[in-house]
Amino acid sequence: MVPRALRYRETVRTAVIIPAFNEAQALPAVLSSLSDQVPDHDVVVIDDGSTDATARVARDGGATCLSLPFNLGIGGALRLGFRHVVDQGYDRAYQFDADGQHEPSQIPVLLAALDGADMVVGSRFGSHTGYRVGWGRNLAMGLLRRLVGHLSGQKFTDTSSGFRAFGRPVLQLFASEYPVEYMDSVEALILATGRGFRVVEVPVSMGDRRAGRPSNRNLRLVYHFVRVLIVLLAGSHRRPAQTS
Amino acid sequence: MSGGAHVLVGLLALGALLVVVRLVRLQVLKAKYSILWLTVGAALAVAAAAPGVLDWAAERLGIGYQPTLFLLLAIGFLLLLAMHFSYELSRMERRIRTLAEELALLRRDAERKG
Structure with a gap:
C-alpha cells in the first residue's frame, strides 16, 4: 500500500505565479533554477504589459505566459495569476519574484507550512535571516506591522513579503478580490485573516535583487502608505467587493 | 448687474444650451450628462432673464x-x-x-x- 502522504503528494497540483514587468534579464535564471529544484510545479509568468522580451523569455524558459495588454501593477498581475490557477484547477500556488530575490531552496519550507494553513507568508525577518532596509521604509513597515497586528489579531513580522503560498480556498477569494494597487501584500493579509482563513508566517532567507530597479520612490511610497492606511481603517476588507 | 451684463449672460447661457444639444445630436455627449448641463444652462438663462428671482431667494435665505x-x-x-x-x-x-x-x-x- 502506498503511504497516505505520498498518494496525497501525487495528486496535488502546484502552480508558481511570477508577476513580471520588464524582467527579461533576470527571468531566465529564475526559471531555470525553478525547473531544477521544483520540476513538477507548473510555472506561470504574468507579463504585466512589458515592453521588453519578457513574454518570449518566459515561453523559452518553459513557462506558461499570460500577457496583459498594459501595465496593471503587481496586484493586478497577481489577481490574473490567481484567476488562472483557479480556473485551471490547481490545488495550491505560490508567488515567486521574477528578479531573483526569492530562493528556490526555501520553497519546501513554505509549502510544508501550507499543510496546516490556508496561506503562508515567508518572512525575511525571521531567525536565520539577515535582511536590511532603509530607515524610512523601516519606520513605515513598523507602523503597518502594528496596524496589521491590531486588525488581524495576529503577529506578522514581514507584512510586505511577496514570498507567499496559498491553498485553493484562498486562491478562490483572491481570484476575484485581490487588492490591485501597490502594497497589495498588506491588504491581502488583512483580507485573508478578515475572512477567517488561517494565515501563518515562516522565516525564510532571501537574496538581493539581481537585476531591475526598486519599484518605488519615497514620495510615491508615502502616498501608497497613506492609501493603505485609509483602506485598512475604512475596513473595506470586511465586505465583499462590488462587482460591476 | 447692469442691463448689458444680463443680456451677455443670457446670450452665453443660450449659446451653451445650443452647444449641448448639438453635442448630444452628434452623440459626442451622453444624454445623461446633457440633462445636467441643460439644467445648468436653463437656470442661468432664468437668472439672466429674471434677476429678481435670485434676489428674492437670497433675501428669503437671509443672505444680504x-x-x-x-x-x-x-x-x-x-x-x-x-x-x-x-x-x-x-x-x-x-x-x-x-x-x-x-x-x-x-x-x-x-x-x-x-
Whole structure:
C-alpha cells in the first residue's frame, strides 16, 4: 500500500505565479533554477504589459505566459495569476519574484507550512535571516506591522513579503478580490485573516535583487502608505467587493 | 448687474444650451450628462432673464449680498459633480482591469488552440 502522504503528494497540483514587468534579464535564471529544484510545479509568468522580451523569455524558459495588454501593477498581475490557477484547477500556488530575490531552496519550507494553513507568508525577518532596509521604509513597515497586528489579531513580522503560498480556498477569494494597487501584500493579509482563513508566517532567507530597479520612490511610497492606511481603517476588507 | 451684463449672460447661457444639444445630436455627449448641463444652462438663462428671482431667494435665505448665493450654489454643484466623476472613474478603472484580465485569459486559450 502506498503511504497516505505520498498518494496525497501525487495528486496535488502546484502552480508558481511570477508577476513580471520588464524582467527579461533576470527571468531566465529564475526559471531555470525553478525547473531544477521544483520540476513538477507548473510555472506561470504574468507579463504585466512589458515592453521588453519578457513574454518570449518566459515561453523559452518553459513557462506558461499570460500577457496583459498594459501595465496593471503587481496586484493586478497577481489577481490574473490567481484567476488562472483557479480556473485551471490547481490545488495550491505560490508567488515567486521574477528578479531573483526569492530562493528556490526555501520553497519546501513554505509549502510544508501550507499543510496546516490556508496561506503562508515567508518572512525575511525571521531567525536565520539577515535582511536590511532603509530607515524610512523601516519606520513605515513598523507602523503597518502594528496596524496589521491590531486588525488581524495576529503577529506578522514581514507584512510586505511577496514570498507567499496559498491553498485553493484562498486562491478562490483572491481570484476575484485581490487588492490591485501597490502594497497589495498588506491588504491581502488583512483580507485573508478578515475572512477567517488561517494565515501563518515562516522565516525564510532571501537574496538581493539581481537585476531591475526598486519599484518605488519615497514620495510615491508615502502616498501608497497613506492609501493603505485609509483602506485598512475604512475596513473595506470586511465586505465583499462590488462587482460591476 | 447692469442691463448689458444680463443680456451677455443670457446670450452665453443660450449659446451653451445650443452647444449641448448639438453635442448630444452628434452623440459626442451622453444624454445623461446633457440633462445636467441643460439644467445648468436653463437656470442661468432664468437668472439672466429674471434677476429678481435670485434676489428674492437670497433675501428669503437671509443672505444680504446676493452674489454669495450664486457662488454657493455654483461651488456646491461643482463639488457634487467632481465626486460623481471620481465615483465613475473608480468604476471604470475596475471594469478596465477586469477586461484586461479577460483579454489575457482569452489570449491564453487562443494560443493553446492555435
